[in-house]
Amino acid sequence: MNFEAAEDFLKRAPYAEFLGVRALLHGDEMTLVMAESRRLIGNPINGALHGGAIGAFLELTAVAQLYVSGKLEKFPKTIDVTFDYFRTGLVKETYARAHIVRLGRTMANVRAEAWQDERSRPIAAMHGNFMLNRADGEAELD
Amino acid sequence: MTESASSEFAALPYVEQLRAVSQIMIDGSPQARALGFKFVDLEEGMYLLKADWNARLVGDPDRGVIAGGVLTTMLDHACGFACNTALPRLMPVVTLDLRIDYLRPAKPGATVFARAVCEKLTRRIAFARGAVWDEDEGDPVAFAASAFAIRDQSEESSRESILFLGSLLAGGRESEAGAAGKGAKGAAE
Numbered sequence: 001m002n003f004e005a006a007e008d009f010l011k012r013a014p015y016a017e018f019l020g021v022r023a024l025l026h027g028d029e030m031t032l033v034m035a036e037s038r039r040l041i042g043n044p045i046n047g048a049l050h051g052g053a054i055g056a057f058l059e060l061t062a063v064a065q066l067y068v069s070g071k072l073e074k075f076p077k078t079i080d081v082t083f084d085y086f087r088t089g090l091v092k093e094t095y096a097r098a099h100i101v102r103l104g105r106t107m108a109n110v111r112a113e114a115w116q117d118e119r120s121r122p123i124a125a126m127h128g129n130f131m132l133n134r135a136d137g138e139a140e141l142d
Numbered sequence: 143m144t145e146s147a148s149s150e151f152a153a154l155p156y157v158e159q160l161r162a163v164s165q166i167m168i169d170g171s172p173q174a175r176a177l178g179f180k181f182v183d184l185e186e187g188m189y190l191l192k193a194d195w196n197a198r199l200v201g202d203p204d205r206g207v208i209a210g211g212v213l214t215t216m217l218d219h220a221c222g223f224a225c226n227t228a229l230p231r232l233m234p235v236v237t238l239d240l241r242i243d244y245l246r247p248a249k250p251g252a253t254v255f256a257r258a259v260c261e262k263l264t265r266r267i268a269f270a271r272g273a274v275w276d277e278d279e280g281d282p283v284a285f286a287a288s289a290f291a292i293r294d295q296s297e298e299s300s301r302e303s304i305l306f307l308g309s310l311l312a313g314g315r316e317s318e319a320g321a322a323g324k325g326a327k328g329a330a331e
Contacts, residue, residue, distance in 0.1 A: 015209035050173035051237040052218040056211020075202035082241040
């Protein structure tokens with residue numbers, strides 16, 4: 001478990017700062033928090049968070065969880081991601097957790113969920129495949 | 143906006159009205175505006191936007207590549223608005239799901255483009271596909287496939303919304319009054 005790697009990643013990635021994302025650690029469980037911000041709104045009429053921002057937050061959560069695994073030497077490359085949107089996100093803190101389904105030698109499959117008021121009523125979920133960058137060179141898709 | 147300009151706008155076909163207010167709709171969406179989206183073009187069933195490279199939007203600081211999440215947001219926006227161009231009038235569309243395939247990293251420093259096409263409209267669901275590229279549309283950075291729920295809205299409400307957006311075009315007193323009183327129904331999240 002390497003939480004410092006995850007926190008270091010979030011501090012160094014400009015886009016994580018743009019989205020207002022930080023990590024909370026409770027024992028060995030990591031929850032990411034995207035700060036409340038009107039700048040994340042997609043639809044100004046109902047004040048709904050932009051689906052793209054929610055997706056981006058989920059993808060960051062997945063990458064941070066991969067860093068926690070301690071197996072990453074460099075930033076992992078996303079191969080593909082799919083987002084499901086369940087409920088409107090509003091202007092308040094958004095939380096997310098990721099779960100590594102399979103961590104292989106060169107690839108990983110990760111799922112993540114985001115919620116606001118109730119953990120049991122998520123606003124969105126993601127699953128995706130990531131190429132892990134190995135210490136001995138750049139990982140290519142083929 | 144002068145009376146004659148506003149009646150000219152009201153007389154335009156819906157797709158042309160949408161074309162005229164597309165940048166306004168981007169600027170009215172805080173996240174789209176913060177990411178620097180710029181409307182490029184649309185047709186019935188197609189929407190094209192671009193975003194300039196911005197150091198604040200980099201995902202991997204060692205390589206200076208724009209973060210995947212920015213492309214996700216561009217594609218969500220483009221797909222949603224492509225569905226809007228295919229609908230007969232302005233109606234909210236809400237993302238159900240969105241899949242992104244990352245074919246290759248975008249070139250550091252490059253402006254990125256996203257084009258989406260509404261593939262199919264049913265009464266309640268719209269399907270769209272999109273692509274992102276940087277220098278050459280024939281060498282894409284990412285593909286997207288998406289489904290949206292179409293939220294019903296009365297014709298009167300649609301008309302009010304598009305006319306309100308049109309009133310913002312020239313700026314001025316009429317648009318300030320409109321902004322204070324009511325909002326346009328957002329077309330996409």
